[in-house]
Amino acid sequence: MSVPWVYISDLAKHEEKEIRLKCWMYNKRSSGKIHFLQLRDGTGFIQGVVLKGEIPEDQFSAARNLWLEASLEVTGVVRRDERAPSGFELSVSCIEIIHNPTEEYPIGKKDHGIDFLLDNRHLWLRSASQLAVMRIRERIIWSAREYLHDNGFLLVDSPILTGAIGEGASGLFEVPYFDMGNAYLAQTGQLYAEAAAAAFGKVYTFGPTFRAEKSKTRRHLTEFWMVEPEVAFYDHIDNMKLQEDLVSYIVQQVLKHCPNELEALGRDTAPLELSIAPFHHITYDDAVTMLQKLGSSIKYGTDFGGEDETILTQQFDKPLFVECYPKEVKAFYMKQHPDREDLVLCDDLLAPEGYGEIIGGSQREDSLDLLIARIREQKLPEESYAWYLDLRRYGTFVHSGFGMGVERVVAWVCGLPHIRETIPFPRTIYRLNP
């Protein structure tokens, strides 16, 4: 066949030319002698106009009987048309049916409940909004890797099957592992990133992480992706600088490359445009004081609840660092504050508009003795951390890093109310399928 196969995203280059689409029909409107076929191919959406008399009669009547999501090969001429949302439509001259479903497509044109949509996630992905979310997710991941690569970071893939090692003893998924008892799905790549930082200087891990916590909130998944940079000889301050540069870069890249996707989601881009470094800073101490003045019942020494984070971020117009939490509420590996024994040199980066924590980072404890003491305080299985402690035995060094939750960043950038739409197949406590 001499007519070229073209993607919908490239149609503008083929104005007034005859082309062929391989596509699905996501909707159809019809009069007696004209059909409007709404077509999509993953790169975009276009309306095919089918006029009686301009295609073979059997094809015209067959088009009448097409079900939603029929797969088609459609030939026609690309026309500019003011009435089309994309500016173009296709004057159809030939329709070849690849597959016409024999059952009605479950996802209709009207609203659906979240339970139904999640049960049909494999089909829900075909909708325009989900295409926009996934394109923005891809841009966020791409931008993060691009920034880190261009700034001299080495990608180090950390293991997913691990021994009993992680942020804490709770919330580990167990997997039978031959004669060695149980392996555990990684909660974080950080401890491995620290080992890699001692070997390679500036590194990052990027991969899925797993937490078997029974969280049921708009901010939690049991399987989620993290970008975890770790840098030798960076302190707490250097670490925050890296975080704000990275987040600024990501947001700018999405604004530059994904304006159509943001519009498709109805995202107000004004708050994103403000999210350029430098970000705001507040200490944990000051944040608690501010929250109490604003009516929160938070007690000094406890971590913020979701509502506290929301209230706090609403006081600022761009991302906010909260620094130096009490060590009791933070992980064992965080560096003790030089002037305050009760605090650690850490930071949470809270996204604005009530989205809350997207990054948790810290300078790491580099003293062998203090680290062992913390492992014992938190009653962690000391033998599992033997190799990790070696990093303090052989040339210990000031170093810092952080974990950025990809799905939380996607939710914020897209303006989505819930994290479950930010990953193709979300895993939550009560959902393992599809």
Added chain:
RNA sequence: UCCUCGGUAGCUCAGUUGGCAGAGCGGGUGGCUGUUAACCACUAGGUCGUAGGUUCGAGUCCUGCCCGAGGAGCCA
């Protein structure tokens, strides 16, 4: 694990004081040459999550259970 809310047609939901089970969308049939979640007419479609209980009578009131959602704790 705890708290709150929900489960009625394929989907989204309404259902009054306990008194004949409803609408829109989707499906079917017919009509329509510019529709934008097309429209118009007709039509089919129900074990009201489940098991008990109260009652002359339960979608509606009570109890247990199942499933889901939102939140808490925990965290990115």
